[in-house]
Ligand SMILES: [Zn+2]
């Protein structure tokens with residue numbers, strides 16, 4: 001079968017690979033679409049330490065069911081599905097308490113194990129989700145970044161009516177803003193790129209702040225009537241944004257850190273105590289795929305607005321290279337196979 005192979009950092013091409021052999025508890029899929037994610041770009045650039053090479057990339061993978069386990073009662077060949085790419089062990093401490101998203105032995109498709117940018121993929125049945133008929137193939141993979149955003153909002157215990165500052169208006173931040181609206185919270189999107197803020201406003205975000213051209217702390221103070229934001233979702237990984245999150249958040253507020261910082265960041269930890277902050281990491285997701293697909297299907301979250309373009313499998317290697325070189329030109333790219 002054809003696959004999108006990273007033979008080494010910086011070297012990506014279409015390559016022949018063996019069709020995977022389905023294990024007893026797995027579903028074999030004919031892949032129909034895939035999303036190019038920041039982690040695929042990190043793998044291409046060689047900056048993701050978890051990736052080993054050669055590696056077929058891709059973890060946002062949708063397709064048609066070809067073969068199901070013998071005892072399967074729900075899925076049928078021909079069904080449209082999306083894979084949940086975080087394959088957990090089921091017996092470590094985090095798995096034992098239901099936090100399978102941060103399993104100590106987590107293997108993510110396209111990172112630790114072969115990805116799904118290929119003609120076929122075989123994946124554990126329990127991590128395969130049926131897709132509503134009305135979501136076009138090229139948008140289905142975007143349910144994966146949406147679960148990341150939903151988890152970040154939930155990790156911060158976000159409540160209806162609360163102000164939620166979201167730092168970073170990339171796909172995760174813009175999806176988090178839309179999800180916040182669906183639960184009745186009020187997003188305030190903070191990003192230094194005005195076009196991204198304009199896009200946020202077209203998605204229903206009423207408050208946007210450029211931290212370079214305005215005093216972002218004063219602006220958030222004004223919007224929140226002096227309280228500051230009950231919740232901050234840090235979705236950029238940028239050192240200044242992470243530092244600013246502690247000023248943007250209210251006393252007794254919650255911060256959820258979903259962006260990956262490039263290095264360690266010194267923080268005024270005295271303020272954690274003074275404001276009695278709850279600061280939580282947020283990684284992957286648990287059990288949120290059905291809800292994510294429902295929100296897209298019902299038009300509650302507009303993923304199409306974030307799509308820069310959709311490319312063919314043949315054009316995927318060149319597109320990955322171009323995104324790595326010109327990240328500002330792209331928000332989200334999906335591939336149709
Ligand atoms: Zn992703």
Ligand SMILES: [Zn+2]
Pocket residue numbers: 088089090091092093094095100103104105106
């Ligand atoms: Zn585990």
